[in-house]
Amino acid sequence: MTEPTPVTPVLEMVDVSRIHGRGDAAVHALRGLYLTVHPGELVAVMGPSGSGKSTLLNLAGGLDQATAGRIRVRGQELGSLRKAELAAVRRRAVGYVFQDYNLIPSLTAAENVALPLELDRVRGREASRQARAVLDEVGLEGLYDRFPDDLSGGQAQRVAIARAVVGERSLILADEPTGALDSDTGEHVLALLRARCDAGAGAVLVTHEARHAGWADRVVFLRDGAVVDEAGSQVDADAFVLGGRR
Numbered sequence: 205m206t207e208p209t210p211v212t213p214v215l216e217m218v219d220v221s222r223i224h225g226r227g228d229a230a231v232h233a234l235r236g237l238y239l240t241v242h243p244g245e246l247v248a249v250m251g252p253s254g255s256g257k258s259t260l261l262n263l264a265g266g267l268d269q270a271t272a273g274r275i276r277v278r279g280q281e282l283g284s285l286r287k288a289e290l291a292a293v294r295r296r297a298v299g300y301v302f303q304d305y306n307l308i309p310s311l312t313a314a315e316n317v318a319l320p321l322e323l324d325r326v327r328g329r330e331a332s333r334q335a336r337a338v339l340d341e342v343g344l345e346g347l348y349d350r351f352p353d354d355l356s357g358g359q360a361q362r363v364a365i366a367r368a369v370v371g372e373r374s375l376i377l378a379d380e381p382t383g384a385l386d387s388d389t390g391e392h393v394l395a396l397l398r399a400r401c402d403a404g405a406g407a408v409l410v411t412h413e414a415r416h417a418g419w420a421d422r423v424v425f426l427r428d429g430a431v432v433d434e435a436g437s438q439v440d441a442d443a444f445v446l447g448g449r450r
């Protein structure tokens with residue numbers, strides 16, 4: 205009998221530390237953190253303000269560099285990549301939903317969503333078709349030609365989510381992606397993330413809301429830059445948020 209081929213995780217963070225600043229001003233944002241996300245998994249990350257959640261996402265997305273440790277996306281070690289290679293991984297493999305959306309003001313909603321595809325040499329018409337289809341999925345049909353300034357906060361957030369999931373992204377990183385949304389739209393967006401994971405992507409969802417953990421396969425709790433607890437989605441996340449696990 206042959207052994208099954210092991211599946212390469214979409215994200216592996218091994219003994220990762222990130223120190224901002226030096227000397228007396230040094231802040232240990234992450235300390236010896238381990239996190240593995242497999243294809244198909246949605247992992248929620250929770251923890252108090254300042255516990256290192258955004259730092260974790262920035263490192264996983266190649267937007268920041270670890271002070272120590274190893275980070276692999278689809279088996280590729282980010283620290284060993286040249287600048288152009290890292291940019292290609294970020295464009296093709298990683299979809300990022302930023303807290304402040306980061307939309308390009310001079311591009312329409314559809315153009316913002318199509319941009320990562322076009323940078324990856326998908327032809328204009330096909331990129332536009334895919335962008336519109338994802339905008340439909342997030343409930344923004346008909347708003348393709350709106351500019352970010354003419355969108356509400358919730359609509360802009362959904363454009364940012366569409367941009368993160370368009371194409372064949374295998375790792376989706378979402379920092380509080382439902383913050384500006386009403387609860388129905390928020391649930392819809394989480395269902396979309398869940399569906400992308402069920403189709404084979406892996407996702408890390410930073411959230412303060414315990415009920416969002418219900419969409420996740422696992423919940424990882426951070427405090428002072430390290431994982432202090434980890435559980436399936438049945439965890440009593442409320443207790444952690446309210447202080448029971450502190």
Ligand SMILES: Nc1ncnc2c1ncn2[C@@H]1O[C@H](COP(=O)(O)OP(=O)(O)OP(=O)(O)O)[C@@H](O)[C@H]1O
Pocket residue numbers: 224225231232233251252253254255256257258259260
């Ligand atoms: N560029 C930076 N320079 C200095 N310190 C930083 C920097 N970025 C983050 N920090 C510090 O690192 C620690 C972790 O910050 P981080 O933003 O990752 O936490 P967080 O859990 O995402 O917080 P929040 O829930 O408030 O967004 C905090 O003490 C923060 O002040």
